[in-house]
Amino acid sequence: xxxxxxxxxxxxxxxxxxxxxxxxxxxxxxxxxxxxxxxxxxxxxxxxxxxxxxxxxxxxxxxxxxxxxxxxxxxxxxxx
Numbered sequence: 832x833x834x835x836x837x838x839x840x841x842x843x844x845x846x847x848x849x850x851x852x853x854x855x856x857x858x859x860x861x862x863x864x865x866x867x868x869x870x871x872x873x874x875x876x877x878x879x880x881x882x883x884x885x886x887x888x889x890x891x892x893x894x895x896x897x898x899x900x901x902x903x904x905x906x907x908x909x910x911x
Contacts, residue, residue: 837883839876841869843890851876878903 839860840852849869850859861872870887877883877900889895 837877837880839873839883839885841866841873841885841887842892843888874898874900875903 838854840854842850842852843866844850844862849863849866851861851863851869851873852859860876861869863869863872866887870885873885877885882900882902885898885900886894887896887898
């Protein structure tokens with residue numbers, strides 16, 4: 832499922848920190864000291880960006896959980 836238009840991955844880096852990455856991007860969107868902080872930050876990023884899928888990788892690099900994040904509250908929602 833990588834390459835989705837709006838998705839993020841929580842992955843462990845070689846130095847032991849956790850990164851929130853966007854498929855196809857060279858840089859991390861966020862880097863934290865714990866996986867829980869990275870999951871929380873990744874959820875915030877996706878909610879602000881209109882929602883999407885958050886894939887959480889274990890220390891072995893395999894996807895261990897996947898969550899759908901709803902769009903955050905938009906102060907200027909489109910009229911429908």
